[in-house]
Amino acid sequence: MNEMIKEHIVVAQNASGRNMNVPLYRFIGEQPGPKVYIQSSIHGAEVQGNVVIYQLIQFLKHIPLNGEIVLVPNCNPVGTNIKAGEYTLGRFDPVNGTNWNRGYFYDQALIQEFAASIDDKESVQSIKERFRSQIKQQLQNKLNETWGIGLAQRLNLKLQQLAFDADYVLDLHNGPVATRHIYVPEYAKESAKLFNIPHVILIPQVFSGALDEATFCPWWLLSDLVSAKRQQAINFEVEAFTLEMGSQEVVNFTEGKYDAKSILAFLTAKNCLPANTSNPETIVRKAVYLKDYKILYTQAGGIVEYMAQPGEVITKGQVLAKVLNVDNLDNDQATHDILAPCDLIPILHFPSASVLSGTQLYKCFTEYFEL
Structure with a gap:
């Protein structure tokens, strides 16, 4: 059965100089396979994703896994603890006013330079390994910046170091008062049918600072550049999604189990889990391009x-x-x-x-x- 490792990572320090830790749950299967990264609560009031991760852990204790799944609930403890009376005001860094989900790293020139370094004989696997290594080094360089960086960006870069190792990245969110919806890169449109989510927003290759874009934009651009260079389609098979699972400031364990099964259906289709572990429901899915x-x-x-x-x-x-x-x-x-x-x-x-x-x-x- 799967090996489960529980770790804690330091994402910030409070004003007393004490480390602020978040738990990281790592499930490693006996068989090789894709690597998956899932986080929740980058915005402090968006708490339902923590219940979804709890339900996922209950399932993964008993389902054999191919590859590895990394789960980081409550990834922003600073935001979670910013309260004003009855409300959680954890959408923005209280010191700098920065949106907690807009400080991830993306450098188009670096990707273009890397693509130029690829020769025609290098394997896709080798390209992926070199590219990941280079991006992660850039993330570490940013974290080591002599003049320092803001709290939100530091948190984002630490999380991005974990996420950029993955083939599939899921960032769990909630709206203010909302129905389920999902942000999907246009090239991964078919994958939207694997989730039990009725409303789909198809987004272009435009980096606006969020984790899903920081994951798929580099691979999307690299795929285009290498495909043009080799005059054949090159697919690095990396996808990232933002899942919006209802309203913020609300927790529901039954709904969390439903969304966990939805994620399991996606992971089953991507060969992370045995065939027929979970299948997507037959539902009507309405889609829209971001401009609409x-x-x-x-x-x-x-x-x-x-x-x-x-x-x-x-x-x-x-x-x-x-x-x-x-x-x-x-x-x-x-x-x-x-x-x-x-x-x-x-x-x-x-x-x-x-x-x-x-x-x-x-x-x-x-x-x-x-x-």
Whole structure:
């Protein structure tokens, strides 16, 4: 059966100079196979991924594994502990204001230079090993920067060192009030069908700082460069995804087991687990290209009732939300409706009933299609 190793890694130090550790669970199978990296809670309020990892561990204790799976729950203990009253404010580094999920490393020029060093006879396996070694050295160089780096970036680079060794990377997140959805690189579109997730956002090869992009963008670009050089398709078989599993500040063990089985279905299809360990459900999957994933902002502030629920199919002109203006309770300007500007599917909405003008009220699928 699998070997399980529990480690702790230091991701930060608090103001008292004490190390802040997070657990790392490493499952190593008896048979060779792909390497998988899964982390959760890079944003402090997004806690459901920890339950998913717990459920995965329960399964992996009893399922023979091919290769290795590395699990890092609660990977950002700083963010998890930033509380304001009842709420967790763990989306941004409190010192520098940086989004905890935007400090990963990507250097296009370095990738182009590496591609030029590849001769026509070098094997794909050799290329992968050399490329991983070079990127990981660059990550260590960044961590050793003489002038230092910000807390969020340091945390990100430590995690990226672990993730870049993997063939498959899953970053577990939650929306504010949200339905399940997944970010998938366009070249891995078919893999979206392996998860039990009904809403799919197809993203281009554009690095915006997140872990999934920091993983697949280098390999995607390298694949294009080497394929052009050799005049044949070269696939390094590396994929990375951001899984959004419902709403933040909510934990549900039953839903966590469902999502764990969804991940097991993906891992089964990728030959990490024995055939038929878990199969994806037959569900309708709606997909959208990132350019058609639209944000609806509020034109005016007020108190909001969210009428359209995440995942609901909405037609143009249907009421999305009703807004109350407390300065006009005595006249016919007290309320107004926010209408859908087109046919859409709301994927998430702002968590509070009190909104300022210019608030990101809803994020929506438009121009969507079945995958």
